[in-house]
Amino acid sequence: MNYCSQCGAPLIQKIPPGDNLLRHVCGQCEAIHYHNPKIVAGCIPEWAGQILLCRRAIEPRRGLWTIPAGFMELGESTEEAAIRETKEEAQADVEITALHAVLSLPHIGQVYLVFRGRMRSPTYEAGTESLEVGLFSFSSIPWEQIAFPVVREALRRYVIDVTTGRSQLHLATLSDRL
Amino acid sequence: MNYCSQCGAPLIQKIPPGDNLLRHVCGQCEAIHYHNPKIVAGCIPEWAGQILLCRRAIEPRRGLWTIPAGFMELGESTEEAAIRETKEEAQADVEITALHAVLSLPHIGQVYLVFRGRMRSPTYEAGTESLEVGLFSFSSIPWEQIAFPVVREALRRYVIDVTTGRSQLHLATLSDRL
Numbered sequence: 001m002n003y004c005s006q007c008g009a010p011l012i013q014k015i016p017p018g019d020n021l022l023r024h025v026c027g028q029c030e031a032i033h034y035h036n037p038k039i040v041a042g043c044i045p046e047w048a049g050q051i052l053l054c055r056r057a058i059e060p061r062r063g064l065w066t067i068p069a070g071f072m073e074l075g076e077s078t079e080e081a082a083i084r085e086t087k088e089e090a091q092a093d094v095e096i097t098a099l100h101a102v103l104s105l106p107h108i109g110q111v112y113l114v115f116r117g118r119m120r121s122p123t124y125e126a127g128t129e130s131l132e133v134g135l136f137s138f139s140s141i142p143w144e145q146i147a148f149p150v151v152r153e154a155l156r157r158y159v160i161d162v163t164t165g166r167s168q169l170h171l172a173t174l175s176d177r178l
Numbered sequence: 179m180n181y182c183s184q185c186g187a188p189l190i191q192k193i194p195p196g197d198n199l200l201r202h203v204c205g206q207c208e209a210i211h212y213h214n215p216k217i218v219a220g221c222i223p224e225w226a227g228q229i230l231l232c233r234r235a236i237e238p239r240r241g242l243w244t245i246p247a248g249f250m251e252l253g254e255s256t257e258e259a260a261i262r263e264t265k266e267e268a269q270a271d272v273e274i275t276a277l278h279a280v281l282s283l284p285h286i287g288q289v290y291l292v293f294r295g296r297m298r299s300p301t302y303e304a305g306t307e308s309l310e311v312g313l314f315s316f317s318s319i320p321w322e323q324i325a326f327p328v329v330r331e332a333l334r335r336y337v338i339d340v341t342t343g344r345s346q347l348h349l350a351t352l353s354d355r356l
Contacts, residue, residue: 001183005211008181008188018306021251033183036216037250039289072215073199077282077351078289099280099349102291104255111217111256113280128196169347171277173255 006031037109041081042069042151044158045094047119050135051155053142054089057131061147067154068092069112082115090133091125094118100161101154101170108176114154116167138163150174184209215287219259220247220329222336223272225297228313229336231320232267235309239325245332246270247290260293268311269303272296278339279332279348286354292332294345316341328352 001024004011009028016023016032024033044067045052053065068089072081079096086094094117103112126133136142138159146152157170179202182189187206194201194210202211222245223230231243246267250259257274264272272295281290304311314320316337324330335348 003181003183003186005179005181005183005189008186010186011183034249035252037252038214039217071212072289074213074215074287075284077284078280079282079349079351080284096349099347102256102277102280104257106253106255106258109252111250169277171257171274173257 001033001035004029004031005033035109037104037106037111039072039078039081040069040110040112041072041078041085042067042112042114042154043082043086043094043096043117044100044114044155045086045090045092045117045119045124046097047122047135050137051141051158052086052090052092052119052124053134053136054126054130055132056129056147057126058129063131064145064147065142066147066151067114069114069151072113078113079115082113082117086117087127089127089130091127092123092133093120095120098167099169100158101172103150103154103170104173105150106173112150112154116158179211179213182207182209183211213287215282215284215289217250217256217259218247218288218290219250219256219263220245220290220292220332221260221264221272221274221295222278222292222333223264223268223270223295223297223302224275225300225313228315229319229333230264230268230270230297230302231312231314232304232308233310234307234325235304236307241309242323242325243320244325244329245292247292247329250291256291257293260291260295264295265305267305267308269305270301270311271298273298276345277347278336279350281328281332281348282351283328284351290328290332294336 004026007029068086182204185207246264
């Protein structure tokens, strides 16, 4: 971040009055440019004891499996974001039934909100960001080919919950060592 | 948003390849500048059947009451953000015990994550952003002087939960008409 997005002048780093963190501040118009964590909204789509996974058609981790998930957009709710991502990446319609996990990834400034979603029908198809999409029983989940540690962790906790008949919210922080 | 924060050239609005939303894109270096919702992490600090509220010393809504809450920063977890805000605004130390509510405010691009926090001692004091801080029994909550509708809604649901002996996660979307 080098230039002010408001006036185009060079930015400097300083602690604004009343603040206690270094911020990017414009030397000309004095606008303060904050950086904040982003929300990734995801969904575990469920159908008859199976879950829907997508094989990524894009980098990073092209060719590996994940749940439908992506950056939340302005103007939508967290649940709407999860439903939209499921539609875009797996062409599937889900009804959100619960928030499964809130997983903080402070090393990359992201917070995953992973929902459970009941598929309205066993209809799905690869979206433009997926190579293929498929339903997996718990015993066939490709654990060694999951794209991201945070998704593996969300799925691991999900399988334990469902297997033991529990539904709970998971609050956790994942380090970059996971 | 008028200028590219990377190279300083003017921005144009267009839909990037593979996207379906208008974005701010640099006409020179082609950097895409995304805007995403921000997380506000908040805490309802609890002590002996009472809750801790802060009277705002800053705009907006100076002079009105709220829970400790603020924008999550890079490098912290959601729980750490709620603990930090409680320390900054009320000089109180809390242990997070549960996530009380995930409240989406799509009209202003915010998501409130409101936690329950057990105060480690009945020690508190106004931080620089608060005029005063105090413990309130449920019957003395100043409902008509709560700073923000989202905070009033979080507190309303909290009081019902505690009064009826429940602890549950609230998922809701608040419109600007609330």
